[in-house]
Amino acid sequence: MMNYPPGKSASPPPDPATDNASPPAPGTQSAPAIHAENLTVVRGPRTVLRGLDFDVPHGQITGLLGPSGCGKSTLMRSIVGTQDKVTGTLQVLGHPAGAPTLRSRIGYVTQAPSVYDDLSVRQNLHYFAAILDPGRAAADRRHDNVARAIADVDLTSHADALAGTLSGGQRSRVSLAVALLGTPELLVLDEPTVGLDPVLRRDLWDLFHSLAADRRATLLISSHVMDEAERCHRLLLMREGEILADDTPEALRTRTHTDTVEAAFLHLVDEAATTASPQKERNR
Numbered sequence: 001m002m003n004y005p006p007g008k009s010a011s012p013p014p015d016p017a018t019d020n021a022s023p024p025a026p027g028t029q030s031a032p033a034i035h036a037e038n039l040t041v042v043r044g045p046r047t048v049l050r051g052l053d054f055d056v057p058h059g060q061i062t063g064l065l066g067p068s069g070c071g072k073s074t075l076m077r078s079i080v081g082t083q084d085k086v087t088g089t090l091q092v093l094g095h096p097a098g099a100p101t102l103r104s105r106i107g108y109v110t111q112a113p114s115v116y117d118d119l120s121v122r123q124n125l126h127y128f129a130a131i132l133d134p135g136r137a138a139a140d141r142r143h144d145n146v147a148r149a150i151a152d153v154d155l156t157s158h159a160d161a162l163a164g165t166l167s168g169g170q171r172s173r174v175s176l177a178v179a180l181l182g183t184p185e186l187l188v189l190d191e192p193t194v195g196l197d198p199v200l201r202r203d204l205w206d207l208f209h210s211l212a213a214d215r216r217a218t219l220l221i222s223s224h225v226m227d228e229a230e231r232c233h234r235l236l237l238m239r240e241g242e243i244l245a246d247d248t249p250e251a252l253r254t255r256t257h258t259d260t261v262e263a264a265f266l267h268l269v270d271e272a273a274t275t276a277s278p279q280k281e282r283n284r
């Protein structure tokens, strides 16, 4: 089992260029972790995702960024196989999204923490661990995995507190710990740092980088906080159900002659508006 000290390092995130240089995990070099072609999703009367084409590479952190309502959660639900009315191609770890074989290979954390309020943090983790890895013979392994997952999210000192008595941020971290139990190859995290203080946010990003670097996990992390974009290896910038850009933060800044990803995003929004509607642009 990998051992690393989450939340203890104040070091900056690893340099993606250096990280890219490390050898890929065996058997994962060729195909991307996620491959989408003409991915379209209809929700109710609306087409929420419109013909998306993109790849998510293995062993890196890809940030999914865009304003509220642009379709980030819908895309994540499609990837983990819980979204209805998905058309086009969506391959995840070499299988069609939603294939039963993917269940134990993906960790998914929704925006709303899914924990039992009347159980302690440890009991919550043991409950889910027993589903993932049942049987008496696995009791020692479950015990170790639960302790590791609780330590991963820095909740050891709250392990015996009832989940219902925790703060919102702490409850989110319990959900994240549940997702880390099975050491998944792909982690899909929907706004995992929302509502957290800056120290916890930094600690969680350190953990995400450890997961990518040490366990070769692939992470897809949504956020609408643009400063978090700088912490990702790659970015998918979304707007109104479309991918506005798919690149590294540095390449985006360079291409748009801007200093921050937020400025790059705004530049691309303006550029897209000009292309889509010259008349509208002339009237601005």
Ligand SMILES: Nc1ncnc2c1ncn2[C@@H]1O[C@H](COP(=O)(O)OP(=O)(O)OP(=O)(O)O)[C@@H](O)[C@H]1O
Pocket (backbone or CB within 6 Å): 043, 044, 045, 046, 048, 066, 067, 068, 069, 070, 071, 072, 073, 074, 075, 224
């Ligand atoms: N059940 C539904 N029926 C119809 N439309 C829906 C439904 N759920 C979401 N939508 C619409 O789909 C669009 C995308 O929603 P989604 O939750 O994926 O956005 P998001 O980018 O994750 O937003 P946020 O950052 O606020 O969570 C929104 O315009 C939303 O109104």
